[in-house]
Amino acid sequence: xxxxxxPRNTFxxxxxxxxxxxxxxxxxxxxxxxxxxxxxxxxxQVRCPQLEALPETRSELxxxxxxxxxxxxxxxxxxxxxxxxxGAELIWTSGGQVAHSRVPAQADARLLVDALVAALWxxxxxxxxxxxxxxxxxxxxxxxxxxxxxxxxxADARLELWPRAxxxxxxxxxxxxxLGDRFVxxxxxxxxxxxxxxxxxxxxxxxxxxxxxxxxxALRPLALGVAIRGQRFGVEPPAALTPxxxxxxxxxxxxxxxxxxxxxxxxxxxxxxxVVYPVxxxxxxxxxxxxxxxxxxxxxxxxxxxxxxx
Numbered sequence: 001x002x003x004x005x006x007p008r009n010t011f012x013x014x015x016x017x018x019x020x021x022x023x024x025x026x027x028x029x030x031x032x033x034x035x036x037x038x039x040x041x042x043x044x045q046v047r048c049p050q051l052e053a054l055p056e057t058r059s060e061l062x063x064x065x066x067x068x069x070x071x072x073x074x075x076x077x078x079x080x081x082x083x084x085x086x087g088a089e090l091i092w093t094s095g096g097q098v099a100h101s102r103v104p105a106q107a108d109a110r111l112l113v114d115a116l117v118a119a120l121w122x123x124x125x126x127x128x129x130x131x132x133x134x135x136x137x138x139x140x141x142x143x144x145x146x147x148x149x150x151x152x153x154x155a156d157a158r159l160e161l162w163p164r165a166x167x168x169x170x171x172x173x174x175x176x177x178x179l180g181d182r183f184v185x186x187x188x189x190x191x192x193x194x195x196x197x198x199x200x201x202x203x204x205x206x207x208x209x210x211x212x213x214x215x216x217x218a219l220r221p222l223a224l225g226v227a228i229r230g231q232r233f234g235v236e237p238p239a240a241l242t243p244x245x246x247x248x249x250x251x252x253x254x255x256x257x258x259x260x261x262x263x264x265x266x267x268x269x270x271x272x273x274x275v276v277y278p279v280x281x282x283x284x285x286x287x288x289x290x291x292x293x294x295x296x297x298x299x300x301x302x303x304x305x306x307x308x309x310x
Contacts, residue, residue, distance in 0.1 A: 232248070
């Protein structure tokens, strides 16, 4: 049926004119698009039965996909659109990388095309390769500085216990120490005297020695050390017996375990010692042995130090 008042040939010519104008406009639009797509080398493959029956809708999908990929993104690659009963899937392959996106099924083919074009935005197309920026070489890390040594003065109170008389010999040490991060080296002078007199004999010790303490990280704040002492052990009898003093030299080695704590300018150390006398004390008064020292003894020290230079 033709519209009222319009001849048959007039209606045909009008429809043909509209169709010709539409195809001319489409050609003008697709002309630059085809140039971009050719330069970008984009291929669109539609494998969707729902769109196969609608060539116009399929062509619309291909055109819009080319605009998105070739013109806007300036990308090159292959876009595959495949459909099944649950929906449609987009597979974009470019530069050896593959990106996927999926949309649910749509009853209307045009709605499906809109959903597929919108899904193109979610495809993570690899960016165009850009030459890496030249970065200056990183400066080498400064070498770790060795731990600084500290020099200090120290004084300690010491109590040595013998298994036989004289049983207790208190004394003191005064010396210099060299402190590192994991060790302490010390040199000292020593004086001690017996608390009790044996048969009226007053005994004393005067000498010096050196010590080395090691501070392993696993044992901190404890320190393991060894000390060597050389000292003169002497007795002084009452004036009524013999108007002279008898003495002898002894050598002692001490193994010690100490609690060691260091602050900014002060140090504290305390702990027990096991003392071994390779050369023990033996004093003669005239022809008679007045006193003989032990082979093994024990001691306890309390030391305070002050750091002169850090």
